[in-house]
Amino acid sequence: MSRTETPDRAASPVSPTGTGPGTGSDVPAGPRPPMPRGPFAAVGMPAEKSLNFGPSARRLIGRLAPERRTVAAVIGFTLTSVALSVLGPKLLGHATNLIFNGLLGKRLPAGVTKDQAVAAARAAGQDKLAGLYSGSGIVPGRGIDFHALALVLLAVLALYLCSSLSSWMQGYLLNGAVQRTVFRLRSDVEDKINRLPLGYFDGQSRGDVLSKVTNDIDNVSQSLQQTLSQMLTSLLSVVGVLVMMLIISPLLALIAIVTIPLSILVTRLIAKRSQQLFVAQWKHTGTLNGQIEEAFSGHALVKVFGRQHEVEETFRAKNEELYAASFGAQFVSGIIMPAMTFIGNLNYVAVAVVGGLRVASGSMSLGDVQAFIQYSRSFAQPLTQVAAMANLLQSGVASAERVFGLLDAPEQEPDAPEPVAIQNPRGRVEFEHVSFRYEPDTPLIEDLSLVAAPGQTVAIVGPTGAGKTTLVNLIMRFYELDGGRITMDGADIAQLRRPDLRSRIGMVLQDTWLFGGTIRDNIGYGNPAASEAEIAAAAQATFVDRFVQSLPDGYDTVIDDEGSNISAGEKQLLTIARAFLANPSLLILDEATSSVDTRTEVLVQHAMAALRADRTSFVIAHRLSTIRDADLILVMEAGRIVEQGSHSELLAAGGAYSALYNAQFAAAVL
Template structure:
């Protein structure tokens, strides 16, 4: 009876997308977003929420920002007092000593000079008294102290903010790394590696730069707008109203431009990921590209994706770049209005010259942060667009979590049982249906069959890279679905047809199978798998450094190193997926002898196309369309004259007829 797996339904959709991805060429769907792009507001708020663990640092940044902006806002007001001292001294020196200010103003008014009279009355002029340099020195010293302390607070704010941002990005990278380790294999099946790498590197770096450059600037600019507005209202409510008119105009204009540029920033980073995926794919297979003469097609694909990235980047930067000159135009209009109206107020005696000078400075300080905010918008939009792509990765469906109380086999001897197992990548395309088999401890089980029969899928199910639709698989009596994945895989060694070596020495690559292994154990594994034979001929021996692509060793030597790595792990269950496909015939024969000895007391699953490698297997499974159509030993299957016999004869009888 078929036993439904409780996690089956949650994995069907992911496998369907995987199968669709597999149905086309490797580049099909490249650059397509995994999910619909998020909105700017929610993404920006979510990005800011990631600063929550740094709340104390954020509070300190806010306090320092308030102090710095507050002091900077007081500076022009104090400096305006210095202008009043100078102006009053210049006018007072021209008047008759001993007369009162009122008498001097009345005399000017009697002479028909009303404007001059108003200036004398409103500027605090003392007739006959020149510039008070002592008072002027005190005022200027106060300005210097104010600006020095404001700069110190601003520096401390930047120092703390840098730590806050970098720790936040550190946590984001850590979360992304943890997320990748929790994603199912089906996610990586449908994601180009270059696209995924772009999210993990380029997008996170862009988020870091955007936060670093915009947080302090935006916060300081907003504080400056508020502080300067308060001081301007204190000096002259009329002139303040003139300056305030620019705020709604700036906000409306910025909002209209942002709505158009945000879409282009999202497209820019999507096309960046697509271009990276294309480059990664072309560079990885550049030898095949040259062999098959596909350089023009690769260049055409690069040119197309590069053109798409250029178009999106150009529009994003151009549209967002309109904001700053627009804000500067509005600011200049505001400056002209303040200068004209302020001059009229000085002439009428309503304001002193120092107040007008301070107000003009404040009007610049008022429009400058608006311009700065507008210039930061494109950086902010770009950062949020990258954050959306990172959040899409963080929100991707994860693999089924391990049980809280995982099952643990009582003994580890390598007995594997498939009980009525069914599995499909797509619901409408059967692959493995009602499969049952038993691999006893110490047995070597070979799996053969045509491409697409389900051979590799079978061993992937043992590793729990995919979840079953029905039935169950047990390892030493424990259901693997109830086991912790790390525990399950710790007892399994796997050698794939596609070798993987990392940048490091040959010793390090072998020791990857067991980091705690001694030098003697590493050398013993190398000798058993005939790695030692070619390593001794290298100038640096086991200290020979292999580059990331393993290009300084042959394909067969890379295969031998991966086999040595698996043997060093001393697994209970050994899986070999065409593990000898890249070695020469003589080495293959030697490896067969070595593996025959090393397979003692451990269960082995061997996937092979060359039947010469599995003639001594204890059990041979012949698969077609996900079903076991034959099973037995080599001699039994040859005598039976079925599918295995036909396959064997096609390889060794020199058949010349085209296969059906």
């Protein structure tokens, strides 16, 4: 398991200096993957796996499966729109023939047949004119049939109106299908995050995870929305136009088809290069987001230690990497469009030359040549559009693969198929030969056994890295054991449902967590069903009421998610009140009074005494003065309990606890 944060503060933000929160880790240093050094050592490294386009694209399209009916309707409207639009040039070619035949026929005397006009032209040595006469539907002496021309133009107008309406319906339905698919994808990602073990987030940059959940999913949405409609329309247009070209002139159709292999070859060569660059673009986007998130959350410390310049340089370097990858991806993929346009122009020239010769020879009508030229342009245009969509598609699939990587991450072990239930919770906790390690090759806790009796306060002390917080994390099942078992009231916690287990535990951490809302909402988070009176009672018991009453809006005071408008000590009091309101049978306090002043600490100790009454409590403390009244004090070193007993017993023993205690209270020696 890769860990970039200290194990004992696994749920806390990474500090802007990259060394983890607090003053150190409670887990000994072990083997870790190489990470970038500098002020942001926790920034996630780009994944090594390259984009596997085919499987990822198929998987992305497969997520549209619940929208089968809508997709079928989209295909139907697209077929209708394409079929009607494909018929348009043929009808316009017929209109051109009506105009051209009328202009030629008006120049000939009435009463002369077409064959006679052709023969007269040949006799006069005008072979090209004779060819025009023979290849057209002229009637000598008759001008333009405006009635027939009007009917044809009205038919074309009706075709294009119906085609546009079908296209609009296609876009409307497809938009709904795509947005519902992305909605389900976001929901799956949210559910997946709740099923991931804590160790997954230890090895990931928070900003990179946020980028996958927001930027990458948004990019998938935009890519699906823009590419599916355009590519479906373009591919069907290619088929329809090809059929019409074969009907009009197989020879000219052959000339147009020759350009297809050339277009495909050019597109594949360019897309292969841009594909790698798009993968790098989104990886660098996630890395940059991680750097920005760290710098923003720790901006106060950055300024305190005067590291603004280094932060700016780090940002500039990451931004430069993103710029280079983005520029390369967009530039290389952007070459596809000009290349396809150039190939299309070559095809246009060839069709125009050959078509003109066939009109002159009388083997084709002018209207058919005009229609074919339109078709040839329409034939090249969908191919060009498909090529232009390639960069969006590659970008979307690259983002989709990053999201799929999150969805495919190993989940925490599922709850037991037949979970047990605690009927009469008393708070007895027992460790039976427990073994655990974060890194497979680095032992941490080996063969640990202890018993916490109901209502007993157990204090855990020891040097940094001893495994104190790891112990309570194992009780919460944030991590699974490597050996042994932990029981609560006789039930193996591995056989309990995690929500049932954690609903019986109240936890107050050194690192406070508040959300944007009122003070009342933040306290009530511990028990959503609590009444106003219960919230007020919890606040009074934990001395929150004392400072709330001094605020203009009282309990309706809105605090942001950083809690920047109240002090650090007041934030910690709020988290204690939240735990008080939850009324748990087991209480875990991890340096819960580290941010309050000495006078408030005395008050909070009285509140904690009331809170701990009839409850089993685990208290992690570095300030030993706060745990003198504990029923049992455990002294840990390197994952082992080296001493246990009451405060007075351990002092009298003169061992590890006595050394820690005297180190805190000994006077400085000159």
